[in-house]
Amino acid sequence: MIHALIKRTRATWDDVLIQYKVFDKLIVILPVLVLSELMSYVLSEYPLFAAVAQRGLYLISVILIIRSIYAAMDAGNAIADSHHLTRRLPVKSFVQLIKLFLFFVGMILAVAVITKESPFFFLSGLGVATGLVMLVFRDTILGFVAGIQLAANRMVSSGDWIQMDKYGADGAVVEVSLTTVKVQNWDNTITMIPAYALVSDAFRNWQGMSESGGRRIKRAINIEISSVRFLTEQDKAKLLSVNHLKQYLPKIEAEISEINAHTSDIDNLVNGRRLTNLGTLRAYLREYLADHQNVHKGMTLLVRQLAPTQTGIPIELYIFTNDTRWAVYEDIQADIFDHIFAILPEFDLRAYQAPSGADVRQVGKI
Numbered sequence: 001m002i003h004a005l006i007k008r009t010r011a012t013w014d015d016v017l018i019q020y021k022v023f024d025k026l027i028v029i030l031p032v033l034v035l036s037e038l039m040s041y042v043l044s045e046y047p048l049f050a051a052v053a054q055r056g057l058y059l060i061s062v063i064l065i066i067r068s069i070y071a072a073m074d075a076g077n078a079i080a081d082s083h084h085l086t087r088r089l090p091v092k093s094f095v096q097l098i099k100l101f102l103f104f105v106g107m108i109l110a111v112a113v114i115t116k117e118s119p120f121f122f123l124s125g126l127g128v129a130t131g132l133v134m135l136v137f138r139d140t141i142l143g144f145v146a147g148i149q150l151a152a153n154r155m156v157s158s159g160d161w162i163q164m165d166k167y168g169a170d171g172a173v174v175e176v177s178l179t180t181v182k183v184q185n186w187d188n189t190i191t192m193i194p195a196y197a198l199v200s201d202a203f204r205n206w207q208g209m210s211e212s213g214g215r216r217i218k219r220a221i222n223i224e225i226s227s228v229r230f231l232t233e234q235d236k237a238k239l240l241s242v243n244h245l246k247q248y249l250p251k252i253e254a255e256i257s258e259i260n261a262h263t264s265d266i267d268n269l270v271n272g273r274r275l276t277n278l279g280t281l282r283a284y285l286r287e288y289l290a291d292h293q294n295v296h297k298g299m300t301l302l303v304r305q306l307a308p309t310q311t312g313i314p315i316e317l318y319i320f321t322n323d324t325r326w327a328v329y330e331d332i333q334a335d336i337f338d339h340i341f342a343i344l345p346e347f348d349l350r351a352y353q354a355p356s357g358a359d360v361r362q363v364g365k366i
Contacts, residue, residue: 013079020075025068032061058113066106070099092177143179143195156181156198156205164203167193186326214296214320215329221340222312222352223278229348231275239280242346244287252283277347278305282315284347285340289319294332296320312352 002023006014017023036057043050073095080091112118150156156173162183163170171185181198183191209215231239236253239245252275260272285303289295302318321332344351 013082016075016078016082017072020071020078022068022071022075025064025071029061029064029068032057032064036061055113055116059110062106062109062113066102069102073098092175096177143177146194146196146199149199150176150195156203157207159207161206161210162203163206164193164198164201166201167191167197169193169203210324212299213324214299214322215324217317217319217321217329217333217336219333219337220306220314220316221337222309222314223344224312224350224352225308227348227350228276228278228313230269231277231280235277235348236275239346242284244284244291245280248283248287249280277349278313278315281344281347281349284343285315285317288339289317289336292336294321294323296322311354 003018006018036054039054039057040050043053077091077095156162156176158173158176160173161171162173164183169183169185169191171183171191173181174184174190175182176195179195181193181195183193185191236249240249256273256275260266263272266272282303282305286301289301289303290297295301296319299320300318301320302316304316304318306314306316308314317336321329323329323332341351
């Protein structure tokens, strides 16, 4: 009758109770309790058998009650999971902890029923075994405490992308349980991380990046120092045809002319201020990236020059793509740098590249 009523309702959460057979397991308790009460009357002529049968039925009823509570808790966990409550709350950890507690309660009640002693008599003896319990269930206790901290601080939830090199984890969190966090790596392998390790050790959670809608590109291209020079008038005339420099060049030329008007001996290249091919490249890249359809307009956009090294002058792009999907992100990043490498000759610049075997052979031929 209960199943028929549930199937007629529009709600879906109550169907989970049928799936986990909560009512089937509850209803079995009733005849066992009735039998246990009637046993003294049925076997009134055999008091010893009646007592043994009654204790056996009490023991069965304890097991059935615990089993029913387990089923109800599993159903509750499934309902919470379907409503995405497990995204921010460690529901499964609480369920597992309560199950563990009920297991010990059931053991105490079972022994109490068999021996006809009060359960409090056995509870008083647990203090002696506390040290042993702490030793055996160390990971469980640490995992539970860590689970609360992870949930309270929103450090990690199911579906988050985390990276923890110490345990070789780099992928999506599949499950957060009482003692472990299950991560499915991008190569489809599974890594199990102790829950307390996420609190005591460092790890990276990429979920903030996914939720923000922008993924960072922070990569530099090294320019050969010897290729940096001042722009000539012919260079300026050529670069004026570049769309992303049509506004920049006239504006910066006006500023430079105003500054140089107060400078003597301006024909000497050392005097005054002049445009360089590297500075013009940076200006071009700023305009190019600001106009790029896949670059996030609401986040940081920098084209900066870093300190020179033995491999040249690093020109670093610090930008964010507006698509956080891994494959798309890699394509956008590759396309941007393909373009940069291709346009360097237009500015008479060269990217640094260490000599290869072919270079050495060419020098030997000369």
